[in-house]
Amino acid sequence: MTDRIVLAYSGGLDTSVAIPYLAQKVGAEVVAVSLDLGQGGEDMESVRQRALDCGAVESIVIDAKDEFADDYCLPTIKANALYMKEYPLVSAISRPLIVKHLVEAAKAHGGTHVAHGCTGKGNDQVRFEVGFLNTHPDLEIVAPARDYAWTRDKAIAFAEEIDLPIEQTASSPFSIDQNVWGRAIETGYLEDLWNAPTKDIYAYTEEPDLGNAPDEITISFQGGAPVAIDGKPVTTLQAIQELNERAGAQGIGRLDMVEDRLVGIKSREIYEAPGAMTLIRAHEALEAVTVERELARYKRLVDARWSEEVYDGLWFGPLKRSLDAFIESTQEHVTGDIRMVLHAGKATVTGRRSDHSLYDFNLATYDSGDSFDQTLAKGFVKLHGLSSQIANKRDREA
Amino acid sequence: MTDRIVLAYSGGLDTSVAIPYLAQKVGAEVVAVSLDLGQGGEDMESVRQRALDCGAVESIVIDAKDEFADDYCLPTIKANALYMKEYPLVSAISRPLIVKHLVEAAKAHGGTHVAHGCTGKGNDQVRFEVGFLNTHPDLEIVAPARDYAWTRDKAIAFAEEIDLPIEQTASSPFSIDQNVWGRAIETGYLEDLWNAPTKDIYAYTEEPDLGNAPDEITISFQGGAPVAIDGKPVTTLQAIQELNERAGAQGIGRLDMVEDRLVGIKSREIYEAPGAMTLIRAHEALEAVTVERELARYKRLVDARWSEEVYDGLWFGPLKRSLDAFIESTQEHVTGDIRMVLHAGKATVTGRRSDHSLYDFNLATYDSGDSFDQTLAKGFVKLHGLSSQIANKRDREA
Amino acid sequence: MTDRIVLAYSGGLDTSVAIPYLAQKVGAEVVAVSLDLGQGGEDMESVRQRALDCGAVESIVIDAKDEFADDYCLPTIKANALYMKEYPLVSAISRPLIVKHLVEAAKAHGGTHVAHGCTGKGNDQVRFEVGFLNTHPDLEIVAPARDYAWTRDKAIAFAEEIDLPIEQTASSPFSIDQNVWGRAIETGYLEDLWNAPTKDIYAYTEEPDLGNAPDEITISFQGGAPVAIDGKPVTTLQAIQELNERAGAQGIGRLDMVEDRLVGIKSREIYEAPGAMTLIRAHEALEAVTVERELARYKRLVDARWSEEVYDGLWFGPLKRSLDAFIESTQEHVTGDIRMVLHAGKATVTGRRSDHSLYDFNLATYDSGDSFDQTLAKGFVKLHGLSSQIANKRDREA
């Protein structure tokens, strides 16, 4: 029986030309798999057809937008997951979902190999390959960009060589990855850390300082998940999409950072994630009202570790699953409304209300109605500080 | 010998009238101690004189601005210290410095008691009192607001009763604490979490959306400390002051949060800290370039814990000192320049450069000059994922 | 309606005499509640009757041994919970169960107050009272030892004064708390840290150096719970009881430590916990075989924090519940057999086997059959060390 390579297919030049190239190089048929993760652009049917035109024996298109939002973006919201306190894991959470569908396609279509387009110095190769090893280790992995130094130049030359009926688009200076959760941009001049990003690299966000009218919005959460915007019920996907629109229009969610890659180097990355950043900000603000102090303090450690595990390609690892169990157990009461003003690049929380609030007006107020018994403080202060008091006494005497 | 109360004296009505009140109530002389922490307002000599006018036997004024900046704000910058990821510890770091000077005054002037104006439901009483217990536990602590329910109304009545020559200022609806590092505001209507702050509560920051011209700034750090702004050498104090001006003019550093108090309740807090937030943001950006990944990941945990210890009033505790040792050891190479644009409420990092950078262009670039050996990735990926691969295999089989 | 005090009743002199004392002092009826937690000693029916003889209006005895084992000891095993790496939380886990039953009794019998016998400088008062505040904050708490300085001497005097028909037992020099999970001993001469414990203080363990024959034992676990000993099915309670016998006979599980109390002081504590220590040791050894590395590393942090939360009286707190969720999620595959030799004070693991093992002979062996691909190591080593390599290069150059 012929070997079959299941290829993560984007529809772009590189992976299109890779179809005949891999078939020849590996001596195998190619099954193209394309996921709609809300990345926009071309319609998916054209993508599907192009793979066939390029010689794929099967071309599968999957609308995974809701699955991505519910099973990948939502846990990221619940974990307030910002790698290095900034990056909402735009590409990192899409890889395991692509892995899942490639593996399913391999099982359904007799796949023996799996192929992705990542290079050998980025994070995504790790996320893809650890994903395959974790979920279907029998698949042989082919990474043409890394293993065969497959480049745009080579792709163009090969397309001409075999007369492939594919239009050659003008080469973009940007390396882009995008989905409904956000957009990642790398490009040559940003490899100088002193250079500021230029305006032309952005697509999900407008310039923030245009003088738009402020946009007041109320996001409602139930059990940690966004369920309504301005009182209108939404799915997680709809919440992200609407906030991409509205927060994007205000220039919210642009990131410019130097990132610690898993492979050991630092790299400059630009992201746009208006919906993601707004939802995480709102979710954090609601947790501040509904999650108890000690749990909240510990959850911040767990959240950070969750982000690192996912960034590091260990989505399918056992630690990730147990961190999920922790996080899920904290979300039961993360229910309520957050009012924000979206404006000029900032999403500012201006109000919060919740039937599950832990804020107690009578304990907090300094006005009449105060029910806090201040006489308790004296004993608390003394015992709270006793162990350090004893230590300082020893230090002075020693 | 007569007992002497060393009083943390602000110059305001409450602590002014507290001078004769405490003298009578405790049967002791009062030594007033006032610190200039850059809080602005009245000149300190008037403050000093007022304490004497109200009956203090000694009135001491200390210019502690540089000490505060160097020994309290700077460690906060090095720790990127934001309690609950937001609050730069404005009041929390001022308390231990006040404690230090009150204790020195007690030693110099025969103090037997020490007094502060905090209530029994806030954090500051804990910070003051644990500070005293840790550094001079023999002092008896008096907290009139908590222990004698000393209020503004009582103060006014008592001032009239004893004919105290003090002007009665119009009562402000706000409860304010401020110093050069920032300003904290509490007020009645904000005790409803759904209410947004009104513009009149701010003093350190302009409204962010005024259409000011963007202000580009370059902050230079050496060993984690800000040492120059736009190439002009500055002390830490000058750096904070200049950024309070320039970032404040752009509306940067406003915070509106629900905070987990040490005494177990949640409270609504508004802060303005334009210099603090800008400096911490710049410092973090420089760390991203100069601190190695594993160290940076761990430091984020240590930073968070440092913030909690300081928030919780344990500045003088042994853990805080050891966390300092960790943090200090990470700062040696945090040297370089951060360029930011201050505008419309946001401080955006647009460039970074450092002779101590860990960013290696040749390893990072996707262009020619790439020196990263991509063949290493395969072995890395397989062993990086091996333990989870084995676990997933077991899970599938079990 | 008359107030009713629900009293945690041990049957001993102090709490017996406290029945009429509290009734008089508080002006309330007393409901005595006694739990059988496997502490041994007197039969529970005599205890029940004595409370009535002393004037209790109700006397309730509850056999909570299995509940204690299943819901309190078992989570302690799953968390490998040793506070300060030593103490298996003997008293700490019994308090929340007592709280639970006292609250139930209060609800069933009209209780308005709840009373316990703890002093004001130990941990147990905190565990009791935080437990009541967390589960039934309307109950008024009475702690006669702390609030009324109720001592043995006072109890004897009061018993004589009111002619209480209770035998006065010889006063023991030891302060003991015991249940099936272990036994805690405090006594005067051990308050000198240089003094070694004498043999007469032990009751659950024989002297370890008696020259007994070694006792080989196989403990089987399923999902983290002990389910069989030497092939014979057991409940958790039976496992603890059998190991108390067999490990106790070998002198296993004696602890002598200086402990950091929640109230801020250090104290000297002696414990015996033969079953607990043996089960935790076996459980840890099985986890080493069945839990993946990264999960195991993180679980050790979670375990430590779980121990601290429970020690600190926060059994009912939200963080404890979320830590439980994490831990529970790690136990699914902690299934298999641990063989140990119990002898001369030590429980030594000598073998482990599991269908859920992550140990892969073919990957581990250095003999023929080795399936580990050593060529992968080179790439792994280089990228594993790359970030520190870059940092060291920078350091040398700087």
Add this chain to the structure above:
Amino acid sequence: MTDRIVLAYSGGLDTSVAIPYLAQKVGAEVVAVSLDLGQGGEDMESVRQRALDCGAVESIVIDAKDEFADDYCLPTIKANALYMKEYPLVSAISRPLIVKHLVEAAKAHGGTHVAHGCTGKGNDQVRFEVGFLNTHPDLEIVAPARDYAWTRDKAIAFAEEIDLPIEQTASSPFSIDQNVWGRAIETGYLEDLWNAPTKDIYAYTEEPDLGNAPDEITISFQGGAPVAIDGKPVTTLQAIQELNERAGAQGIGRLDMVEDRLVGIKSREIYEAPGAMTLIRAHEALEAVTVERELARYKRLVDARWSEEVYDGLWFGPLKRSLDAFIESTQEHVTGDIRMVLHAGKATVTGRRSDHSLYDFNLATYDSGDSFDQTLAKGFVKLHGLSSQIANKRDREA
């Protein structure tokens, strides 16, 4: 100029024959470097001569025992470093010291390559090679066992082929690594986890159950370092050596564990480390008396992470250095005496005394002299439990 390989030379058959083999294979001269780390066995002069006999152009022997004890074992004591709570890092801490001396030899003797004898599936290759990359990345690394599948059989065949004047010792079934800090044993039959170790594998420890007289010992520490035994001053090296003798004679320090290797697999390991385990146990007991609670709790996390970093071959990494700074800052007051009884496989702490003790008899005692103010407890309990009380109230109502 001729290339020169600096070889980590043990004197055994494999590395002896590797000298001419590597010279031929790489086309380079071999410089043999042997470290005396207290591993015992052959005298070092014979080792030195053998390398020359086998064709080394230089043969260097270094007495690194004190350096090893002071700069590698002592930090391990201060960190109470037990990987997976068990393994005192016997081999892990020796590798960086060997790296250091090989690099120095390379600089002194024109080394261009460096060679070690480790396989491609263990931890030690990582520790060696990351060490070289971190400290002298220009050296080319040769690992004959991994890169050329260099085995004992090959070594014997090659020795015969070239008529190498080397005695062929009887092949041991054990794979051993040993130094003054301990001894690591791997062997075929132990690769079955159900098999118990046999007595013949031990060399540093006697069988524990021989009925020896108990050995009472007092270890004195200053600033975390052992400085005297039974009142007689010792260096760190002497402390380890004396305890290897005395604790080894009592069968103390045997470990049998399943270990999580850095390369992703689990392996069975047997260790003997009588001195190490006794010193760490004593050091922990002294820390319990002299380190404040919050610092002690956090230090346990730092200690665990230190162990993992060192186990993972990151001795020279920046995180390790900052963890050292934390740990070092905790040791100032770890000064005092620990009395232990060494007997029958156990080192039992029976007494501790210290001028730097934080144990306060008057606060701890239940007898007369008690200075603890029990009235403080009430306020402490209520505020300590307040945040969870509010959360539980919310949970009941929700």
